[in-house]
Amino acid sequence: MNGKNPTLSSLLAIALAVCAITLPDATQAADAISFTPGNPWAQTVGSISKTDDYHEYTVHASAGKTLKINLISRDPNLFFRVLPPDSRKPLIDTMTSGETSWSMQPAVDTDYTVRVYADPGAIPRDQVSKFALQVGVF
Numbered sequence: 001m002n003g004k005n006p007t008l009s010s011l012l013a014i015a016l017a018v019c020a021i022t023l024p025d026a027t028q029a030a031d032a033i034s035f036t037p038g039n040p041w042a043q044t045v046g047s048i049s050k051t052d053d054y055h056e057y058t059v060h061a062s063a064g065k066t067l068k069i070n071l072i073s074r075d076p077n078l079f080f081r082v083l084p085p086d087s088r089k090p091l092i093d094t095m096t097s098g099e100t101s102w103s104m105q106p107a108v109d110t111d112y113t114v115r116v117y118a119d120p121g122a123i124p125r126d127q128v129s130k131f132a133l134q135v136g137v138f
Contacts, residue, residue, distance in 0.1 A: 029056075030056035030057055030058045030113055031044070031055070031056070031057050031058070032057070032058050032059075033057050033058065033059040033114075033133075033135045035137070040136050040137055040138035041134060041135070041136045041138075042134070042135050042136075043132055043133065043134045043135075044057065044132070044133050044135075045130065045131070045132050045133075046116065046130070046131055046133065047128050047129060047130045047131070048075075048078060048116065048117065048118045048123070048128070048129045048131065049123065049127065049128045049129070050120055050123045050124070050125050050126075050127070053117060053118050053119075053120045053123065054115055054116065054117035054118070055115070055116050055117075056113055056114065056115045056116075057113070057114045057115075057116075057133065057135075058111055058112065058113055058114075059111070059112050059114060059135050059137070060109070060110070060111050060112075060137070061106045061109070061110055061111075061112060061137050062106075062109050062137065063106055063107060063108045063109050063110075064105060064106075064107075065105065065106075065137050065138060066103055066104070066105050066136070066137070066138055067103060067104055067105070067106060067112065067135075067136070067137055068101065068102070068103040068134075068135070068136040068137075068138075069082065069101065069102050069103070069114060069133070069134070069135055069136075070100065070101045070133070070134040070135075071094065071100050071101075071116060071131060071132075071133055071134075072100070072131060072132040072133075072134065073129060073130065073131035073132070074129075074130075075118070075129035075130075075131070077118050077119060077122040077123070077129070078116060078117070078118050078129055078131050079093065079094040079095040079116070079117055079118070080092075080093075080094050080102075080114055080115060080116045080117070080133070081093045081094070081114070081115045081117070082102065082112055082113070082114055083112065083113040083114075083115065084110060084112060085110060085111055085112075085113075091104065091112075095119070114133065114135070116131060116133055
């Protein structure tokens with residue numbers, strides 16, 4: 001074998017490297033909640049299904065202001081969690097609390113992640129549950 005012909009293992013390594021670079025991330029990217037100037041409230045509409053059982057949003061809350069979140073849905077099996085940065089421990093998980101609204105006043109400027117989700121076992125295969133997520137910072 002000469003130095004100009006690649007070996008099978010070299011070609012396999014190159015192919016694997018290309019695949020690793022081009023494969024999409026399996027996690028969903030969070031959508032940023034944005035506010036219209038002068039309006040402390042924003043609303044987004046989404047849906048949850050058996051195969052797409054959560055959706056994440058990020059929201060910036062300023063120190064001393066109230067962050068309020070409302071989840072509106074006809075499906076009683078939709079819930080939300082609020083996660084602080086760099087933490088997997090939610091500040092609230094409405095599956096355990098039973099609430100559809102939640103608020104707090106952060107001590108420092110913080111970006112939070114809001115995850116709207118359903119227990120996949122509670123969603124029939126062909127059902128799509130719609131929701132509105134209202135977020136206020138005032």
